[in-house]
Amino acid sequence: MLEWARFVLSALLLALGLFVLASGVLGVFRFRQTLSRVHAAALVDTLGIASMFAGLIVAEGFTPASLKLLAVVAFLWLTSPVSSHLIGRMEVTVNDALEKDMRVDDPEAVRREKEGE
Amino acid sequence: MARVRNDFEGRRWQRFRAWLNEGDTSLDSLLMDAVDGRSSAPQPAPSAPESADPGAVNHLPLSAVQARRARAEKFSRGLYRTLAVLICFGLIGVLLATAAALPPFGNPDNPVHNEVSRRYIEQGMAETGAVNVVAGMILDYRAFDTLGESNVLFTAACAVLILLRLGVSDRVRRWERDLDARLYEPQNDAILQTLARFLTPMALLFGFYIVLNGHLSPGGGFSGGAVMGAGLILYLNAFGYEKTARFMNYRVFQTASCAALTFYAAAKSYSFFTGANHLPSFINAGIPGMLFSAGLIPYLNIAVGLVVCCTMYAFYTLFRKGDM
Numbered sequence: 022m023l024e025w026a027r028f029v030l031s032a033l034l035l036a037l038g039l040f041v042l043a044s045g046v047l048g049v050f051r052f053r054q055t056l057s058r059v060h061a062a063a064l065v066d067t068l069g070i071a072s073m074f075a076g077l078i079v080a081e082g083f084t085p086a087s088l089k090l091l092a093v094v095a096f097l098w099l100t101s102p103v104s105s106h107l108i109g110r111m112e113v114t115v116n117d118a119l120e121k122d123m124r125v126d127d128p129e130a131v132r133r134e135k136e137g138e
Numbered sequence: 139m140a141r142v143r144n145d146f147e148g149r150r151w152q153r154f155r156a157w158l159n160e161g162d163t164s165l166d167s168l169l170m171d172a173v174d175g176r177s178s179a180p181q182p183a184p185s186a187p188e189s190a191d192p193g194a195v196n197h198l199p200l201s202a203v204q205a206r207r208a209r210a211e212k213f214s215r216g217l218y219r220t221l222a223v224l225i226c227f228g229l230i231g232v233l234l235a236t237a238a239a240l241p242p243f244g245n246p247d248n249p250v251h252n253e254v255s256r257r258y259i260e261q262g263m264a265e266t267g268a269v270n271v272v273a274g275m276i277l278d279y280r281a282f283d284t285l286g287e288s289n290v291l292f293t294a295a296c297a298v299l300i301l302l303r304l305g306v307s308d309r310v311r312r313w314e315r316d317l318d319a320r321l322y323e324p325q326n327d328a329i330l331q332t333l334a335r336f337l338t339p340m341a342l343l344f345g346f347y348i349v350l351n352g353h354l355s356p357g358g359g360f361s362g363g364a365v366m367g368a369g370l371i372l373y374l375n376a377f378g379y380e381k382t383a384r385f386m387n388y389r390v391f392q393t394a395s396c397a398a399l400t401f402y403a404a405a406k407s408y409s410f411f412t413g414a415n416h417l418p419s420f421i422n423a424g425i426p427g428m429l430f431s432a433g434l435i436p437y438l439n440i441a442v443g444l445v446v447c448c449t450m451y452a453f454y455t456l457f458r459k460g461d462m
Contacts, residue, residue, distance in 0.1 A: 103333050110327065 027079060034076030041069035054122050055112045059105050066101035070094060110134065267432035268353040277435045282409035284438075285402055288445050292399055295449045302456040326378070334376030341369030349443035353432040359442025366443065367450025374455070386451060395448045398441040405434055
């Protein structure tokens with residue numbers, strides 16, 4: 022019974038991860054603006070990887086291998102949002118048609134970013 | 139700021155088109171000296187070739203200049219295409235002939251299935267002292283091959299240095315660099331710096347762990363050196379060139395990679411004279427599985443790791459900034 026519950030939980034987490042990965046890939050290819058695409062890609066690296074690895078950890082049990090998987094998740098959660106943040110800043114810096122593409126709440130901040138202050 | 143860059147590129151491109159299409163000879167001298175032409179001289183009118191300096195081309199009528207340039211362009215383009223196709227087909231022929239001469243796949247009589255690999259697998263640990271058989275192969279049995287690989291890496295770094303490093307007098311490229319987009323990259327990003335403060339020591343430590351345990355576990359000089367180089371590049375991105383140059387600059391690169399390669403060559407180049415045969419090592423192979431074991435392998439791993447780390451970092455800085 023417990024084995025079955027573990028299997029079902031692991032399968033559900035893996036399915037959720039696969040769904041997030043698939044939608045992230047779809048977003049990367051279908052969104053038109055860089056910031057939207059960055060959002061989709063960041064989703065894959067955080068929620069998608071985390072649920073996949075959570076499923077694997079549930080299937081594996083508490084072993085050294087699952088600790089390593091946890092370390093991988095921690096590493097990706099540290100690095101991937103930072104790289105997305107940097108890509109977003111770079112986009113704001115170099116895209117001159119930003120206001121045309123989307124609604125900008127704080128034009129002053131965008132100007133400061135562009136001037137490199 | 140990005141607008142400045144776009145405007146700069148647009149102006150140069152326009153001038154080039156004008157020179158190519160409209161036969162504007164007044165631009166010939168300006169294109170030779172792009173810096174002074176761009177910064178001081180105003181954009182000359184393309185329709186007034188009489189006002190330019192007298193040159194040999196100026197005696198010809200405008201249409202003749204145009205026709206000659208068009209002919210030359212067409213000829214060179216055709217030549218390049220023909221040569222590219224010929225060379226490509228030549229390469230394909232050589233590779234196909236080589237592939238056809240290979241023995242069939244999976245044949246037990248193939249040259250790879252000889253006593254050498256069996257010897258490596260069965261007696262590798264006893265003979266080299268390395269638990270990691272691959273490390274025993276590449277750094278003990280076949281160490282002179284790895285010496286060649288390290289030299290390839292070093293030669294590539296030298297070539298990139300020659301091609302991309304900016305000299306003091308290289309004003310044009312330095313000036314172009316200052317107009318480049320990467321100057322307007324987000325600098326001193328607080329989020330990235332917070333992460334790098336935590337992650338750079340981890341990456342360096344992990345890389346060094348991989349290098350030191352190269353004879354005990356998967357890994358070794360190449361992979362560990364790549365991890366260490368990545369840590370250095372992360373630190374560079376977060377804190378900028380001034381802070382990184384305090385511990386990693388051209389002198390350090392030069393010293394580290396040359397010393398590592400010289401050590402490697404001194405330790406293993408005798409293979410070129412003995413015909414890849416072993417000399418008895420005066421370093422004890424030790425107990426397999428201990429950190430200080432496997433004879434020379436850990437030290438060679440450290441040398442390879444240093445070369446790889448320095449080369450990765452040098453490639454990054456040279457491609458990005460043109461200097462270290």
